[in-house]
Amino acid sequence: xxxxxxxxxxxxxxxxxxxxxxxxxxxxxxxxxxxxxxxxxxxxxxxxxxxxxxxxxxxxxxxxxxxxxxxxxxxxxxxxxxxxxxxxxxxxxxxxxxxxxxxxxxxxxxxxxxxxxxxxxxxxxxxxxxxxxxxxxxxxxxxxxxxxxxxxxxxxxxxxxxxxxxxxxxxxxxxxxxxxxxxxxxxxxxxxxxxxxxxxxxxxxxxxxxxxxxxxxxxxxxxxxxxxxxxxxxxxxxxxxxxxxxxxxxxxxxxxxxxxxxxxxxx
Amino acid sequence: xxxxxxxxxxxxxxxxxxxxxxxxxxxxxxxxxxxxxxxxxxxxxxxxxxxxxxxxxxxxxxxxxxxxxxxxxxxxxxxxxxxxxxxxxxxxxxxxxxxxxxxxxxxxxxxxxxxxxxxxxxxxxxxxxxxxxxxxxxxxxxxxxxxxxxxxxxxxxxxxxxxxxxxxxxxxxxxxxxxxxxxxxxxxxxxxxxxxxxxxxxxxxxxxxxxxxxxxxxxxxxxxxxxxxxxxxxxxxxxxxxxxxxxxxxxx
Numbered sequence: 001x002x003x004x005x006x007x008x009x010x011x012x013x014x015x016x017x018x019x020x021x022x023x024x025x026x027x028x029x030x031x032x033x034x035x036x037x038x039x040x041x042x043x044x045x046x047x048x049x050x051x052x053x054x055x056x057x058x059x060x061x062x063x064x065x066x067x068x069x070x071x072x073x074x075x076x077x078x079x080x081x082x083x084x085x086x087x088x089x090x091x092x093x094x095x096x097x098x099x100x101x102x103x104x105x106x107x108x109x110x111x112x113x114x115x116x117x118x119x120x121x122x123x124x125x126x127x128x129x130x131x132x133x134x135x136x137x138x139x140x141x142x143x144x145x146x147x148x149x150x151x152x153x154x155x156x157x158x159x160x161x162x163x164x165x166x167x168x169x170x171x172x173x174x175x176x177x178x179x180x181x182x183x184x185x186x187x188x189x190x191x192x193x194x195x196x197x198x199x200x201x202x203x204x205x206x207x208x209x210x211x212x213x214x215x216x217x218x219x220x221x222x223x224x225x226x227x228x229x230x231x232x233x234x235x236x237x238x239x240x241x242x243x244x245x246x247x248x249x250x251x252x253x254x255x256x257x258x259x260x261x262x263x264x265x266x267x
Numbered sequence: 268x269x270x271x272x273x274x275x276x277x278x279x280x281x282x283x284x285x286x287x288x289x290x291x292x293x294x295x296x297x298x299x300x301x302x303x304x305x306x307x308x309x310x311x312x313x314x315x316x317x318x319x320x321x322x323x324x325x326x327x328x329x330x331x332x333x334x335x336x337x338x339x340x341x342x343x344x345x346x347x348x349x350x351x352x353x354x355x356x357x358x359x360x361x362x363x364x365x366x367x368x369x370x371x372x373x374x375x376x377x378x379x380x381x382x383x384x385x386x387x388x389x390x391x392x393x394x395x396x397x398x399x400x401x402x403x404x405x406x407x408x409x410x411x412x413x414x415x416x417x418x419x420x421x422x423x424x425x426x427x428x429x430x431x432x433x434x435x436x437x438x439x440x441x442x443x444x445x446x447x448x449x450x451x452x453x454x455x456x457x458x459x460x461x462x463x464x465x466x467x468x469x470x471x472x473x474x475x476x477x478x479x480x481x482x483x484x485x486x487x488x489x490x491x492x493x494x495x496x497x498x499x500x501x502x503x504x505x506x507x508x509x510x511x512x513x514x515x516x517x518x519x
Contacts, residue, residue, distance in 0.1 A: 083422065086422055086423070087418070093418065095437070107423040110423040110425040110426075111424060
């Protein structure tokens with residue numbers, strides 16, 4: 001499932017992100033990341049806060065620039081956000097003054113899709129996430145889970161080749177989260193976009209990702225890459241699942257310990 | 268049901284109590300010095316019967332509406348521009364901060380010098396009174412637009428015009444509405460001041476005119492009408508806000 005032997009869809013080479021802190025010291029948010037993500041792959045970035053996972057996804061999505069190193073998608077360097085690579089945010093990013101349908105139409109109108117076709121595609125996207133009945137509603141009338149499904153529909157309507165998802169289910173209750181995980185996998189298997197999914201939930205990462213990239217803080221870096229060789233849909237209570245879970249948790253504890261020790265040294 | 272009743276009964280009873288106290292207090296003074304509520308109502312009836320009242324109210328409302336809309340028409344585009352381009356805002360902000368604390372009334376001598384007596388100085392003063400609240404709230408509303416809205420627009424490849432008109436302006440709208448609301452109040456207050464100082468018509472003029480004839484009942488009639496019309500305009504504004512709030516998906 002890894003990208004060896006294929007041309008990578010997303011490719012990071014020596015990517016580093018530094019910034020000056022408020023005190024003027026240089027902080028390393030992300031240190032020397034090399035990574036290849038294959039077309040159609042589902043990759044989860046997981047790690048504690050400060051590990052640079054959000055920075056990393058923002059670099060890939062073009063919302064931030066790397067200090068050194070290169071990020072390329074389809075062989076072209078990423079210079080800014082691109083309608084072919086859509087980001088899904090934790091707080092949905094829906095426009096509250098627009099109806100659900102108009103929110104989805106927004107992306108298509110920005111792409112200058114002719115009105116009748118845009119309508120058709122928006123309705124089809126709504127159908128994909130099972131929200132046809134909510135087309136005329138406004139976001140404030142929807143639950144968090146429904147809002148995120150609208151955001152996913154808005155993304156799918158423009159048929160992006162890459163979906164970036166930045167902790168998209170973190171604000172939802174546990175049941176809705178499980179439900180949306182399954183729904184996302186279903187959509188992924190139908191449309192096969194490349195998905196980069198950031199989460200701080202190890203179980204979520206193992207449920208979703210073909211590869212799980214565990215990251216560590218101080219400085220933000222890749223600690224371990226785990227290939228999760230389980231068939232979909234994955235049985236969350238299965239033995240194989242538990243094996244991967246144990247491995248990831250052990251590694252995570254290591255990261256945790258390191259971070260705690262470093263903190264002790266710095267005091 | 269009980270709460271609904273108290274919602275209506277409480278304000279009404281306080282108004283009745285106030286009127287009774289006023290009536291009782293007015294008994295102790297000659298009516299030329301402190302007219303009673305019944306004198307004031309009588310004065311309003313007389314003014315209405317003679318027909319002068321409607322002319323004054325109409326001209327006041329036209330001045331108010333015209334000056335207010337003019338202020339809004341200048342302040343909102345300027346505010347959108349300054350909110351979007353922070354460099355221009357940084358350049359112009361000190362000027363705004365110096366001009367804003369100057370009471371519109373202080374402009375009056377210059378306004379008469381520049382525009383003469385009549386509509387123009389009153390309109391100018393109302394314009395100033397409405398201008399700053401709308402300008403400042405528009406600027407801060409644009410600057411407060413959630414970054415995620417802009418990220419989404421950029422992500423889908425919306426061009427600058429689409430981002431501005433279809434994301435920034437509607438996102439800033441509830442904030443602009445706050446300024447429009449405040450501006451209605453300050454503009455209405457300054458309407459009377461503007462008309463008292465230079466105009467030959469309107470409710471403000473009516474009050475000054477009554478003073479010249481020592482008609483205290485008509486002075487109070489004018490004041491009461493200014494208050495009631497102000498209340499009506501305020502209620503109208505609130506109704507519009509609720510309507511827009513529902514459309515925008517925010518609770519007003």
